[in-house]
Amino acid sequence: MSxxxxxxxxxxxxxxxxxxxxxxxxxxxxxxxxxxxxxxLQLIGFLRNFSRLxxxxxxxxxxxxxxxxxxWDEVFSRLHRHEKELRVAIxxxxxxxxxxxxxxxxxxxxxxxxxxxxxxxxxxxxAEQQLGLDLRSDRFQPIANLVRQPAFINYLATGDFSKPxxxxxxxxxxxxxxxxxxxxxxxxxxxxxxxxxxxERLDQTRxxxxxxxxxELRTPLTILSGFxxxxxxxxxxxxxxxxxxxxxAEQSVRMSRIVQDLLALSTLxxxxxxxGGERVHMTPLLEKLHRDAQALSAGRHSISLEMDTGDLFGxxxxxxSAFGNLISNAVRYTPPGGEIVIAWKRQGSSAxxxxxxxxxxxDAKHIPRLTERFYRADTGRSRETGGxxxxxxxxxxxLSRHQARLEITSTPGExxxxxxxxxxxxxxx
Ligand code: ADP
Numbered sequence: 001m002s003x004x005x006x007x008x009x010x011x012x013x014x015x016x017x018x019x020x021x022x023x024x025x026x027x028x029x030x031x032x033x034x035x036x037x038x039x040x041l042q043l044i045g046f047l048r049n050f051s052r053l054x055x056x057x058x059x060x061x062x063x064x065x066x067x068x069x070x071x072w073d074e075v076f077s078r079l080h081r082h083e084k085e086l087r088v089a090i091x092x093x094x095x096x097x098x099x100x101x102x103x104x105x106x107x108x109x110x111x112x113x114x115x116x117x118x119x120x121x122x123x124x125x126x127a128e129q130q131l132g133l134d135l136r137s138d139r140f141q142p143i144a145n146l147v148r149q150p151a152f153i154n155y156l157a158t159g160d161f162s163k164p165x166x167x168x169x170x171x172x173x174x175x176x177x178x179x180x181x182x183x184x185x186x187x188x189x190x191x192x193x194x195x196x197x198x199x200e201r202l203d204q205t206r207x208x209x210x211x212x213x214x215x216e217l218r219t220p221l222t223i224l225s226g227f228x229x230x231x232x233x234x235x236x237x238x239x240x241x242x243x244x245x246x247x248x249a250e251q252s253v254r255m256s257r258i259v260q261d262l263l264a265l266s267t268l269x270x271x272x273x274x275x276g277g278e279r280v281h282m283t284p285l286l287e288k289l290h291r292d293a294q295a296l297s298a299g300r301h302s303i304s305l306e307m308d309t310g311d312l313f314g315x316x317x318x319x320x321s322a323f324g325n326l327i328s329n330a331v332r333y334t335p336p337g338g339e340i341v342i343a344w345k346r347q348g349s350s351a352x353x354x355x356x357x358x359x360x361x362x363d364a365k366h367i368p369r370l371t372e373r374f375y376r377a378d379t380g381r382s383r384e385t386g387g388x389x390x391x392x393x394x395x396x397x398x399l400s401r402h403q404a405r406l407e408i409t410s411t412p413g414e415x416x417x418x419x420x421x422x423x424x425x426x427x428x429x
Pocket of ligand 1: 009359
């Protein structure tokens with residue numbers, strides 16, 4: 001029995017003593033009446049405290065805990081303490097939950113938690129976007145009712161989550177998602193959704209690239225081995241033999257050009273970006289490129305050079321390769337008698353390099369893809385003129401390393417203009 005209870009009982013008994021004395025000395029009726037009156041007073045006190053307690057339990061705030069005497073004081077102060085501790089514990093738990101939710105929202109991947117019946121308990125905003133969910137309305141809904149792709153429904157149903165599931169995005173775009181299911185805390189499951197569009201695209205590009213390189217090298221190799229066979233097996237006169245050797249040399253030059261361009265591309269991709277420090281003197285560079293163009297054209301075109309003053313900061317070899325590719329394309333895709341203008345112009349604090357020709361031109365549908373490796377608008381002419389299909393890919397890389405962009409305008413049958421504007425940070429006065 002607790003101490004306050006003993007004290008309360010002792011007080012009741014102590015109050016009974018005078019009543020008993022009165023009962024013995026005066027009259028038993030008076031003694032009993034006094035005892036009943038004392039008990040009634042105690043009962044009223046109890047009822048008053050009880051009603052305070054009852055009123056408080058309707059909104060049990062620690063700061064409004066009632067006060068009372070005797071045993072009630074002990075009861076109220078314990079309730080006060082308990083309520084305070086409870087509130088601290090709830091606040092701490094709420095804080096922890098908020099932290100966990102905030103961490104879930106901060107994740108790059110989509111996260112969905114599922115209960116034992118695969119109903120959505122929670123998901124972050126990334127998952128809402130990836131799966132087209134809305135947590136406010138979809139909470140506690142079975143996920144299979146919302147993500148209705150058969151592959152996903154089967155995956156959930158089989159319960160074999162050893163491998164992730166590849167899924168296309170629910171938003172009707174071309175995103176590719178990879179889903180992992182991780183069981184936790186008994187029957188609950190966590191769905192982790194990664195957007196693998198980028199790596200999927202890279203894989204595809206890599207596969208296409210390997211297939212293209214193999215194809216590009218196989219063709220001259222097949223021709224070369226065919227000629228070798230011919231030279232070895234047939235008794236050819238020296239003139240024919242010479243002719244076959246020339247054809248073989250042509251194919252080996254073609255292969256070595258492809259390998260050279262591939263190496264140039266891979267160097268551009270792996271080398272650190274050119275520093276802004278090296279000054280590239282444009283006048284001698286452009287004059288050399290002009291002479292090279294005239295040598296390549298061998299008098300078949302009229303090639304002019306228009307130059308403003310001003311140099312560039314960057315890697316000379318990369319810029320020479322980019323400009324040289326644009327110029328040699330103009331020569332190769334412009335029929336004899338055509339005109340080519342190489343221009344270097346200041347545009348305020350920026351500067352533009354351009355090559356304009358009145359050659360065969362390019363159909364608009366090809367233009368967005370011209371800088372892809374091995375993409376050709378005119379395959380026959382490209383091969384005939386010794387093209388590798390890699391020139392504009394090299395140009396694009398080299399220019400982007402100098403913060404410049406390639407712009408192409410062209411009209412079939414009328415000619416093309418390839419231009420690139422260098423930002424003020426790359427231009428030297
Ligand atoms: P290629 O080695 O085949 O010339 P490029 O990457 O340099 O490869 O160019 C890609 C394609 O763009 C070419 O195959 C050609 O069809 C087209 N092209 C490039 N420059 C010109 C131009 N000045 N005029 C017409 N077509 C061009």
